[in-house]
Amino acid sequence: MRPMQLVALTTAALLSVGHRADAEGDAIARGGYLARIMDCAGCHMPRGADGAPVMDAGLSGGNIGFEIPGLGIFWPPNLTPSTSGLGDWTDTQIADAIRTGQRPDGRLLAPAMPWPAYAELSDEDVAALVAYLRSLPPTEAQRLEPVAASAAASAPFYRVTMPAN
Template sequence: MSLSPSLSALRTAALAAAGLLLAAVPLAQPAAAEDAVARGKYLVGIAGCNDCHTPGYFLGKPDMARYLGGSEVGFEVPGLGVFHGPNLTPDKETGLGGWTDEQIIAAVTQGKAPDGRELAPVMPWHAFATLTPDDQKAIVAFLRSIPAVSNKVPGPFGPSEKPTSLILRVVPPQP
C-alpha cells in the first residue's frame, strides 16, 4: 500500500483548488470597491469638502440631506469676484454626473474644470496635488456613490457683477 497520492488524485485536488480560487475572485472585487468608497469618504471628510460644498454649512445648519450638493453662500475674492462651492454629487445636470473620472481628478489635483478654466482660488487643489492615484480614485468612487442632488449654485460672478446670494468677503487689512 503506497502513501503517495496518484497523479489523478493530485490533478483533481489542483482543479478543485483552482475552482475555489476562481469562485472567490468575484467576491474580492466588491470588497475592493467598498474599500475605495470608504477610503474616499474618509479623504473627503478630512479634506473638509463638506465645508464649502454642503448647503447650510456656512449658516451653521448644514443640510446633510443635500450633502455635497453645493453652497448657497459664495466667497468674494477682491478683484476676482464671487465663487460658490459647486455641487459635487453625481447629478447629471447640476453636479459631477457628466464629468469623467479623469475630469474630477484634474479638478481636485490641478484646479482645472473640464472646459479648461481654472477653478476659484479658494479651491485648495494645491493641497490635494500630491494625492496618490489610489486616493484620487477613491475620492471619485465616493463622490459617485453618494445620492445625486439637483442643486444649481449661483455664479460665478465677476468683480463687476452683483451677486444674487449671500457672500463671505475676504477683507484685506487697512494700512
C-alpha cells in the first residue's frame, strides 16, 4: 500500500469513529432534553428535609412515594447505572419499562410512573432517553420497595384525601 492510501484510509477510519461519537453525543443531549421536559427528576430525584430537590443526588431515586388506592405505595426508584439502579438492566428492558410499564420481573409499574403517557415515545426518543440514563454517574442509594399499606411505609408519600363533606 502506498503511503497516501494509508493516510486516506486512516483518516476515513478516524472520521467514522468521530461520527459515531457525535451520534452518541447527540442521542445523550436529546435524551437529557426529553428527561427535563418529561420531568423524570420531579419524581426520581430525592428531596431534602425542606422539600427541595437535592440536585447533587441526580436521578438516584425519589424519597416521596405515591399511594395508589387499592394497589399500594410506590417510590420512584434509582435510574442511574448502579447496582441499586438500572445497572443490570438491558437497554430494551429500560425502554420497555418507560413505554409499557413492564419490569424485567414481569411486574407492571404502578401508573404513578406515567408510562401510559410515555407509550407514544418514538423508538428514537426512547433510545435517546436510555442513552442519557446510561451516561449518568452511577450512584448507589437505598431502594424503597413498594409496600401494600401505609403502616409498612418507611418514607413519606403523597396521599389523596377526600373532603369531609
